[in-house]
Amino acid sequence: MSKIYLAGYFRKNLGDDLFVKTIANRYPTSSITILVEPKFTEPYVDMPNVKVVKYVFYRRLLNKLLSIIGVTDFIERKLISRNDLIVEIGGSIFQQIAKEGITSRRLNYLKSNKPIFIIGSNFGPYTTDDYYKTYKEYFSKVNSVVFRDEESFSLFREILVVDVAPDVVLGLPITKSNNEIVQHKKKLAVVSIINIVDKVVATNKNSIQNSYDRKIKELILQLIKRNYTIVLFGFSEAENDTVAANRIFSSIPSHVRNNVLLKSHDNINDSLDILQKADIMFSSRFHAMILGWRLQIPQYVFSYSQKTNNVIRDLFPVQANIDVRQIADIDAEFLIDNVNTMDKKTLENVSKSAEIQFKFVDQFFKNNS
Structure with missing residues (x-):
């Protein structure tokens, strides 16, 4: 061995x-x-x-x-x-x-x-x-x-x-059970969250974080209007994704919070199960984007680093995305209406x-x- x-x-x-x-x-x-x-x-x-x-x-x-x-x-x-x-x-x-x-x-x-x-x-x-x-x-x-x-x-x-x-x-191999269509009463939107101040290199990162938090809140409220259940997903507790998710959750009006779930990654299979049930994704984490492609989930990517931009350019240049530094300039409804994901033929090759x-x-x- x-x-x-x-x-x-x-x-x-x-x-x-x-x-x-x-x-x-x-x-x-x-x-x-x-x-x-x-x-x-x-x-x-x-x-x-x-x-x-x-x-x-x-x-x-x-x-x-x-x-x-x-x-x-x-x-x-x-x-x-x-x-x-x-x-x-x-x-x-x-x-x-x-x-x-x-x-x-x-x-x-x-x-x-x-x-x-x-x-x-x-x-x-x-x-x-x-x-x-x-x-x-x-x-x-x-x-x-x-x-x-x-x-x-x-x-x-x-x-x-x-x-x-x-x-x-x-x-990553996807088993047959992972590809099953899961029936649920409401559509499911997964939003992968980052704590901007821990990920973005910029002198004005506190301002960027405030804009990011406001846009995610706006996005959540629009998703609720469209009858989605929303999962705020922290891929990395050690890098304060969960801190950011809780902060954003606390800003949401109390009467609609029951439409929003908080999830922090602990177990791989549990995390993948949630992602596989998603109808739509908004991907701040690099590997949220990668999993969106792998699982064929329509998504909008919020890019915080050059590594994300490079991989989009290399593999799927038409992926809907925006730099987190410009996120205040885009409308939440536009984000929802313009999601996309890698086509099957490209995914097979990749x-x-x-x-x-x-x-x-x-x-x-x-x-x-």
Whole structure:
């Protein structure tokens, strides 16, 4: 049995949890180890081949004490030593923070002499040429990097082990039961919420947040008039999606609040069940958009980052979308009337192409079977 150490953002974020699910499903005979804070372990309990190592207090303390004498990320290094390869999976995992270069974790990955595979990411945003050059060198030393957008790929395309493919979640298998039409008395609208101040880089982000909150409230009231039940869905509690959802919910007149439900992601299957029942979506989260395409749900996308714009441009340029910075300028009724989603033929092609995300890992297993 092969043993994978899976590195990523495991903080109960639906998009990242779907990465884990996809890897676990693709390599069912492999043992997959992840290091997770105890309060974020619930999404992985139904994955039999995923071994969750809880990053409990004594492990954090040991890491901190050893870092004083220059031994960084001891717990993770120990786990890596017990595995055959490292797979780092995630979306925005190469954003420049201040003058940071290669993280100590990634330097330790290289020192481990284990094969390293990077799946499903985009590169940036970055502000210095040194950051770009440092990662160009790093990518030339790992076994493979598969980006999810053409812009990131174009920065490193001359490196032979670098490729590009659609987002991992676009290849997510959808079971027959997931495709069943669910009958319910009222139409269902899912609105994925973000806390603008935690996601948008701008000097006026408080003002943008106020405009966003007002527009979501206006949208909800229009949806209620059209006989929808609305789910305000927080994909990531750790990034304050739930805080934003509660704030917006509190602004809704009390006499119509019974038409609005609050949902925070805890369990992958529960979250997917809700999304599959949606008649219409309004997608602030990147992976809300991706799931809207995958599940063929008409949607309007509220883009907060260049990564969203890049993927729309690459895969489905006619997707209805607006930058959250301009959201005050659009009418709620227009949003509802102009939803769309990826057509079936394009989705079939994109879903098949998403398999390329795993081609280097697949080849590794083939060569070592």
